[in-house]
Amino acid sequence: MTLQFAISPDFPPEHIPGWYIFNTWLQRELDCAIHLQLYDNFGDLREAIHADRLDLVYANPFDASLLVREKHFMPLARADNLQDEAVVLTADHHRARHIEDLRPGTVIAATDVPDIEMMGMIMIEPADLNRNNTQRITCDNYVMVAKQLLNDEADIGFFLAEAFDNLSDLVKNQLRPLVRSQIQVIHHSLMAGPALQERHATLQQLLTTMDTSEKGQGVLDALKIHRWSPLAQEDSEFMIDLMDTLMIS
Amino acid sequence: MQDMCPGDIAGNYTEHRLRYFDGSQRTVLVSETETPYPEGRLIVSRTDLEGVLTHVNQSFVDMAGYTEQELIGAPHSILRHPDMPKAAFADLWQTVTAGKPWQGYVKNLRKDGGYYWVLATVIPNVREGRVVSYTSVRRKPSRGKVEEHAALYRKLRREES
Structure with missing residues (x-):
C-alpha cells in the first residue's frame, strides 16, 4: 500500500525540493512507498482530508482540529524553530501609525492562509474592525500582498512574520509593521492518520532523532528545520482549544 | 484567598471587601492605574x-503582576476587580458549565x-466526551468597547447593590 503524504499549501515555495528529499528519506527509513501530494489551495487539501485520502499531513494549525478531533490523526512532531506568527503591515507612506488609526472601510490584502487571516483579524479588533466593515483583496502570495500596499490598492496587509522577515530590504523598507503577534504556541504539525497508528511510535522516534545523523541533518537543512520536536496528543489538544477560542468573535 | 497587601500597591488606593460565589471573602486594594494591553499578545x-x-x-503573568508560582493553584477570581458586576x-459560569x-x-x-481590560473568551475543554x-x-x-462596558458595568453594579 502506498501511503499518501500532503503538505499544507502555505509552505514556502523554495522548500518544495526539501519536502521531496524528506519524502525520499522517509520512504527509505520506513521501507514503504509514500506519495507526496502538494495542494494548490486549502480547499483541495480539506477535500482530501474529508475523503480520508491522506495518511500523513504537515498541517496548518487551522486544519489540526479537523485532523485530530474528526479524523483521528495523531500528532507526531513540530519544527522547533518555526512558529506561526502574523504581522499587520501598511505602506510606509500610509497615514496609519497605529492599529487604532484604522477606520471602517479599511481595505485588507491577504493570502488565503487561514491562521494568518485569523491572527490578522484579531489584531485589528482594537480598531473595531471586523469582516463586516472591511474590504478584502485576496492575493496568491505575500509578494502580491506587498504590491497591493505599495500601489495603495490596500490599506493593510496580513503577512506570516517569517515571510515578511524574508522580504528584500528594498521592499521591507517601504513597509511599516503596525503590530506583530507574539502568541508562541501556534505552529504547523506533522500528523499521522489511523493507517499509521501502529507505526506512530517508530515514526516519532525516527523524526525526533533525525538531527543526530549526518544524513538526517542534511534533510532537515533542505527544509530549513533545525529539528523535529515530539508532540504529545495533549500538546495538540491545547493548541486546538486555543484556536477554538480565537475563532469566536 | 489572602487579602491584598498594602505593601504591593503602587500609589493611592481604595479598599473593598469582595464576596465570592462560594461564600468566601477577600479585601482587595484598588488604584486607578491602568496597564495597557500588550500589543500582539494573547493572555492564556x-x-x-x-x-x-x-x-x-x-x-x-506579566499582566497579573503575580509570579507563576503564586498563580498556579489559585482561583481565577484572584484577578476579580470590584468594578465587575456579579x-x-x-453568566460566564452558567454558559461554560452548560x-x-x-x-x-x-x-x-x-x-x-x-x-487592565481584556476581551475574554472561555471555552470548555472536552476530552472523550467530558468537559x-x-x-x-x-x-x-x-x-x-471598554468605555461602553465600563458604563454598563457601573449600571449593573448600582442595580446589584
Missing part, C-alpha cells in the same frame, strides 16, 4: 472545573492594585 490560562488556575502563559461572572463558549469584556485587577477543564484567552479590546 487554563483552569480546572472549579476555576483553579492550572496553566498561565508569560503574558498572563452578573457577568454568573458546555458553551463565553465571550465578554472584563476589567481585571492586578497584584499592584491597578487594572475536563476550561481554556481562557484574552485579547486587546477596542477603547470604544
Whole structure:
C-alpha cells in the first residue's frame, strides 16, 4: 500500500525540493512507498482530508482540529524553530501609525492562509474592525500582498512574520509593521492518520532523532528545520482549544 | 484567598471587601492605574472545573503582576476587580458549565492594585466526551468597547447593590 503524504499549501515555495528529499528519506527509513501530494489551495487539501485520502499531513494549525478531533490523526512532531506568527503591515507612506488609526472601510490584502487571516483579524479588533466593515483583496502570495500596499490598492496587509522577515530590504523598507503577534504556541504539525497508528511510535522516534545523523541533518537543512520536536496528543489538544477560542468573535 | 497587601500597591488606593460565589471573602486594594494591553499578545490560562488556575502563559503573568508560582493553584477570581458586576461572572459560569463558549469584556485587577481590560473568551475543554477543564484567552479590546462596558458595568453594579 502506498501511503499518501500532503503538505499544507502555505509552505514556502523554495522548500518544495526539501519536502521531496524528506519524502525520499522517509520512504527509505520506513521501507514503504509514500506519495507526496502538494495542494494548490486549502480547499483541495480539506477535500482530501474529508475523503480520508491522506495518511500523513504537515498541517496548518487551522486544519489540526479537523485532523485530530474528526479524523483521528495523531500528532507526531513540530519544527522547533518555526512558529506561526502574523504581522499587520501598511505602506510606509500610509497615514496609519497605529492599529487604532484604522477606520471602517479599511481595505485588507491577504493570502488565503487561514491562521494568518485569523491572527490578522484579531489584531485589528482594537480598531473595531471586523469582516463586516472591511474590504478584502485576496492575493496568491505575500509578494502580491506587498504590491497591493505599495500601489495603495490596500490599506493593510496580513503577512506570516517569517515571510515578511524574508522580504528584500528594498521592499521591507517601504513597509511599516503596525503590530506583530507574539502568541508562541501556534505552529504547523506533522500528523499521522489511523493507517499509521501502529507505526506512530517508530515514526516519532525516527523524526525526533533525525538531527543526530549526518544524513538526517542534511534533510532537515533542505527544509530549513533545525529539528523535529515530539508532540504529545495533549500538546495538540491545547493548541486546538486555543484556536477554538480565537475563532469566536 | 489572602487579602491584598498594602505593601504591593503602587500609589493611592481604595479598599473593598469582595464576596465570592462560594461564600468566601477577600479585601482587595484598588488604584486607578491602568496597564495597557500588550500589543500582539494573547493572555492564556487554563483552569480546572472549579476555576483553579492550572496553566498561565508569560503574558498572563506579566499582566497579573503575580509570579507563576503564586498563580498556579489559585482561583481565577484572584484577578476579580470590584468594578465587575456579579452578573457577568454568573453568566460566564452558567454558559461554560452548560458546555458553551463565553465571550465578554472584563476589567481585571492586578497584584499592584491597578487594572487592565481584556476581551475574554472561555471555552470548555472536552476530552472523550467530558468537559475536563476550561481554556481562557484574552485579547486587546477596542477603547470604544471598554468605555461602553465600563458604563454598563457601573449600571449593573448600582442595580446589584
